[in-house]
Amino acid sequence: VRRQLRARGVRDAGVRATMAWVPRELCGARGLAGEAYADTPLRTSHGQTISQPFIVALMTEAARLSRRSRVLEIGTGTGYHAAVLAHLARAVWSVERHADMSQEAGARLRDLGIANVTLVVADGAEGHAPAAPYQAIVVTAAVPAPPARLLNQLDLGGRLVIPVGDLATQDLMVYERTPAGFDARSAGPCRFVPLVSPAAFPE
Numbered sequence: 001v002r003r004q005l006r007a008r009g010v011r012d013a014g015v016r017a018t019m020a021w022v023p024r025e026l027c028g029a030r031g032l033a034g035e036a037y038a039d040t041p042l043r044t045s046h047g048q049t050i051s052q053p054f055i056v057a058l059m060t061e062a063a064r065l066s067r068r069s070r071v072l073e074i075g076t077g078t079g080y081h082a083a084v085l086a087h088l089a090r091a092v093w094s095v096e097r098h099a100d101m102s103q104e105a106g107a108r109l110r111d112l113g114i115a116n117v118t119l120v121v122a123d124g125a126e127g128h129a130p131a132a133p134y135q136a137i138v139v140t141a142a143v144p145a146p147p148a149r150l151l152n153q154l155d156l157g158g159r160l161v162i163p164v165g166d167l168a169t170q171d172l173m174v175y176e177r178t179p180a181g182f183d184a185r186s187a188g189p190c191r192f193v194p195l196v197s198p199a200a201f202p203e
């Protein structure tokens, strides 16, 4: 937390404390416990990766969560980032396209005693309308452009944090809903696996 997060500008003490609390090795593939705290993406049991801690912290900070926030995550993966979000927010909905990954993530969250995450198996490009609007939407897979469905499920003042670009490199974009529309800014470069969807990168 000190070397990888504070030294690199993650100022939010709540985010840093949460990152220190969520056990990262729980979420990596078995046998990876030794590298679980290095600042690199971790390989998981399905050949997917889990983001480096700095990026998880950067995205979470950009989401600016409070105890009252209702958060939508797209791309449950291991459930690691969902655990971080759940620790800071009131409730989290997390959408994953692979049912088996979602199930494994659910078991990990239960082991951590986290009870405010609802897992959904669906195409995350559609968002999750039943629980909208959200104060924050965090997308942990890359898109060529922010899906209109996700922007529309943001509350006024809510933020969509999403990697936007091509398959090789992306900008971590933050869209904030204002009375006039959306303010956009880049929080820096990043690299994520693609959001697989007819609305983003087709399979």
Ligand code: SAH
Pocket: 027, 048, 049, 050, 051, 074, 075, 076, 077, 078, 079, 080, 081, 082, 095, 096, 097, 098, 101, 122, 123, 124, 125, 140, 141, 193, 194, 195, 196, 197
């Ligand atoms: N947040 C995760 C890392 C996500 S990796 C963690 O903390 O571990 C990206 C995830 O997005 C993968 O699990 C992938 O299966 C999922 N994904 C890709 N396209 C998707 C889509 N259209 N809808 C939902 N999930 C998708």
